[in-house]
Amino acid sequence: MNRLNALFYKDGIWAFLMLLPNLLGFLVFIVFPVGATFALSFARWELPADPEFAGLANYRRLFEDGVFAKVFWNTIYFSAVSVPVGIALSLFLALMLDQKIRFVRFYRAAFFIPVISSMVAIAVIWQWIYNPEFGLLNYVLSWFGIRGPTWLTSTKWAMVAVIITAVWKNLGFNMLIFLAGLQSIPDTYYEAAAIDGARWWARFRHITVPLLAPTTFFVTVMAIINSFQVFDVVYLMTQGGPARSTSVLVYYIYQNAFQFFDMGYASAVAYVLFFVVLFLTLLQFMRQKRVGVFY
Amino acid sequence: MGINRRMKWLAHGVLAAGSVIMLFPFIWMIATSLKDLSEVFTYPPRFFGERLKFENYLVMTERFPFFRFFLNSVKVTLIVTAAQLVTSSMAGYVFARLRFPLRDGLFGVYLATLMIPPQVTMIPNFLLMRFYGLVDSHAALILPALVSAFGTFLLRQFFLTIPSALEEAAKIDGCTPFGIYWRIFVPLSKPAMATLGIFVLIGTWNDFINPLIYLHTESKMTLTLGLANMQGLYSTDWPALMAATTLSILPMTIIFLFAQDLFVKGVTLSGLKGE
Known part of the structure; x- marks a missing residue:
């Protein structure tokens, strides 16, 4: 009886019981799928047929697949434009808020409402704004004598339109992280610099920029990772079109897995995405090891 | 400090202009939802119609099962949020306080999965649901979302900051580890739990790709998928579409306006994610 009593207060028993529900879900829906996707990427599995081993066929196919090349390029294009523009704007806004x-509170709320709204709602609104004939955007452009393009149905401008909407939606999020970073810089530094006669630009250049660098690096890596996972905005506004001009990696994964039911190939594309994200995360991690903890 | 005052005016100018760009699309959405269909296709665009047609909202709810979608979203969101709070806080407590073999190694595995894009686990999860006949059911949305590595991590980090003196006293009084979790850690971590809860709430409410993959029957659709579906069906009836859109973002907007500070804290905390 005494031994049973002692057992009742043992950490190990309670740890096991309290961890169990979490661990079960974690193993079944996260750990197992990560391995399963890897295994599937070496299989040929077109539903509803049965899977069969295919070796490296899916990965070889990646190199020959012109669509994959285009999709990969589109993702890089989306990332290379939306990340720097989004970061520059959100940093600028955070500086103003600081x-x-x-x-x-009002400004913060205004910039944050798009962040908490669903992409579905935002896509509905922006599709109407982009309407070439009756849309708001081309009307505003006409004030400046500019004849706006057909936006979402133009192979040249559809990606630009997607990027504008994505940047607009996420601006408030990065702005808040930058603001937190700015507010963690002690006022005394600025006061000392002001006493030494440093102008606004000098203070920004020699205090804000270096002390904000870890935040900037973190936000940038996170923004790149997120940009490689873009899906909703593309699916909802352009369906990857016109002529695949806005098809991105995740859209292609979605199509292969859930429209063509080619699970093996979709898994291979998913792993390409995984390795890109892994590489970027390690980059962030290594820098933290080198520079030390921040926040 | 003349330069300081000028900076402030500049800041107000920039932020006010920015706020207009952020809010105007929403105002335009509401304005469009109150117009007659014939007043939508006008050039140049006009802000107001002949009169405000509030009945568009009623027409919209008759035309498509808005309330069904709404209730489906409420159901899935509430279950997922409650479940994640329970599973994350219990596991977070275990990782923060209880001693058992391989604890830190296991926590390391949780941490490592934080960087895995959800698209990597999406395909096997779908095959699993298909195998168990759960495609086109809410269970397919709920089951994989019952547990969150991020939530576990977030709450563990918070629990580490709670002083251990409190639980020492409880231990001497014969409190079990679960009792300590339930009577000390849960009450003390309300702000952290609220922050996580709000994040999960918004993420689940706005989730689009999972409902898209799993749900096919109209009566089972969540609000995001139903709205996207409706857009396909009534792509020209902009007032009705905008009315539905307005109602769909209303709940989260209201929650946000009431809990702005929690949001701000949550975003700053999620900045810790990479640490």
Whole structure:
């Protein structure tokens, strides 16, 4: 009885019991699928047929698949434009918010409402804004004598339209992280610099930029990772078109897996995405090891 | 400090202009939802119609099962949020406080999965659901979302900051580890739990790709998928579409406006994710 009693207060028993539900879900829906996708990427499995071993066939196919090349390129294009533009704008806005001004709560809310709205809702609104004949955007452009393009149905401009909407939606999120980073810089540094006669630009250049660098690096890596996972905005606004001009990696994974039911090939494409994200995460991790902890 | 004052005016100018760009699409959405269909296709675009047609909202709910979608979303979102809070806080407590073999190694595996894109686990999860005949059911959305490595990590980090003196006293009084979790850690971590809860709430409410993959029957669709579906069916009836869109973002907007500070904290905390 005494031994049973002692057991009752043992960490190990409770750890096991309290961890069990979490661990089960974790193993079944996260750990197992990561391995399964890897295994599937070496299989030929077109539903509803049975899977068979295919060796490296799926990965060889990646190199010959012109669509994959285009999709990969489109993803890089999306990332290379949306990340720098988004970061520059959100940093700029955070700097403005950090001026100890009034109405900060209002501004913050205004920039954050797109972040919490569903992409479905935002796509509905922006599709109407992009409407070439009756849309708001081309109307505003006409004030400046510019004849706006057909946006979402133009192979040249559809990706630009997608990028504008994506940047607009996520601006508030990165702005808040930058703001937190800015507010963690002690005021005393700025006061000391002001006493030494440093102008605004000098203070920004020699205090803000270096001390904000870890935040900037973190936000940038996260933004690149997220940009490689873009899907909703593309699916909802352009369906990857016109002529695949906005098809991105995840859209292609979705198509192969859930429209063509080619599970093996979709898994191989998913692993390409995985390795890109892995590489970027390690980059962030190594830098943290080198520079030390921040926040 | 003349330069300081000028900076403030500049800041107000930039932020006010930015706020207009952020909010105007939503205002335009509401304005369009109150127009007559004939007033939508006008050039130049006009802000108001002849009169405000509030009945568009009623027409919309008659035309498509808005309330069904809404209830489906509420159901899935509430179950997932509650479940994640329970599983994450219990596991977070275990990782933060209890001693057992391989604890840190196991936690390392949890951490490592944080960087795995959800698209990597999507395909086997679908095959699993298909195998068990759960495709086209809410269970397919709920089951994989009952557990979150991120939530576990977030709450563990918070629990580590709770001083251990409190539980020492409880231990001496004969409290079990679960009792300590339930009576000390849960009450003390309400802000952290609320932050995680709000994040899960929004993420689940706005989730699109999972409903898209799993749900086919209209009566089972969540709001995001139903709205996207409706757009395909009534792509020209912009007032009705905008009315549905307005109602769909209303709940999260209201929650956000009431809990703005929690959001801000959550975003800053999620900045810790890479640490």
